[in-house]
């Protein structure tokens with residue numbers, strides 16, 4: 001990995017999201033997002049954690065940008081908060097936009113490319129009260145918000161991502177109820193899928209017409225692996241999992257149609273009823289890149305007794321439902337691979353397979369960027385103050401190596417963003433799961449680069465100089 005020659009211009013970055021790092025939950029004009037509201041529901045978030053302060057990035061932003069520069073990052077993937085930019089979804093909030101404007105200026109001054117995501121799950125609560133993503137009108141509200149952000153930052157930001165992981169903000173939020181808004185309504189979840197697609201397409205067209213340079217979306221994709229490829233029940237469960245996890249997102253966006261099997265499976269939940277003439281044409285507007293978030297694959301069985309630890313529980317202490325709408329029988333057996341603190345399998349080869357497959361299955365696939373990949377582990381601080389997180393360092397290096405192999409096999413991958421720059425608010429898990437390459441002390445908000453951060457910095461330095469040995473010492 002250290003010796004590899006990466007394609008020219010390959011971007012090395014790291015990612016965060018507004019709700020997870022900013023804090024200042026009700027400062028600078030910001031009002032409730034669905035996550036602020038959700039955090040007040042007893043049992044919704046592990047340990048009763050809230051986003052009110054998060055990791056105080058709102059106040060420590062210049063220092064955090066300095067940290068990125070020290071690590072040698074080319075690019076920083078962040079999101080803007082709709083509830084900060086348009087509190088209550090009324091009108092643009094100058095103070096909120098100014099924060100992002102200062103962030104972009106700091107980044108550019110540090111030589112770091114801003115990579116902006118418009119929707120990383122924090123819908124204004126005011127819109128949820130009008131039906132949220134189950135309401136088609138929310139898609140049109142999204143375009144107004146996107147337009148406000150573009151007016152403020154379009155002169156300096158070139159890379160625009162509409163949505164981060166619509167799977168989560170539709171099926172986990174409206175189906176499983178493990179994410180905000182915590183609804184467990186299968187038909188609303190399916191409507192949310194379609195309305196987010198529509199919002200994506202409308203925003204792509206709107207920003208394109210205003211001159212945006214690079215437009216894309218980020219999907220979380222997983223290889224769906226049947227436990228027994230001779231067993232019809234396992235095969236069918238794997239097909240249905242693949243439909244709900246991957247193809248109902250990829251196909252409308254890249255092919256302009258929903259898969260036929262998805263339409264059939266989801267008919268009882270009204271998918272065809274929310275699609276209006278012309279929608280799919282809007283949804284399949286050409287893109288400049290596809291962001292791929294990948295954490296793990298899924299071994300799938302159609303036999304309920306094959307259930308094992310699937311790592312999909314989400315951390316909530318209140319009852320949740322299944323996100324696999326109409327396919328609640330899907331089971332996730334174990335194949336004995338090592339797992340992270342999330343319970344997710346560690347299997348770098350899965351990333352390679354996924355990237356190669358995408359190119360084979362989608363002829364119109366735009367260039368790919370890994371917009372998230374990383375791992376939670378139970379970190380400890382050593383007496384010397386360091387965090388020797390060898391497992392996370394290994395995870396990152398092995399996955400980067402898998403990306404390199406995918407490129408060798410023909411995948412057009414142009415960048416890698418590690419999740420995450422900082423330990424942060426891990427949704428319904430609260431602060432209990434740490435993904436950062438930089439540790440955050442939740443008492444003092446002090447930042448400490450972990451060994452994984454040093455290893456990643458070394459990898460970037462080596463990639464840049466194309467020298468056989470990295471600049472910093474690495475874990476074995």
Ligand code: FCB
Pocket residue numbers: 017020164165168220293372419426427435
């Ligand atoms: C992804 C999210 C990101 C982070 C990682 C661990 O699903 O996009 O915000 O929580 O998982």
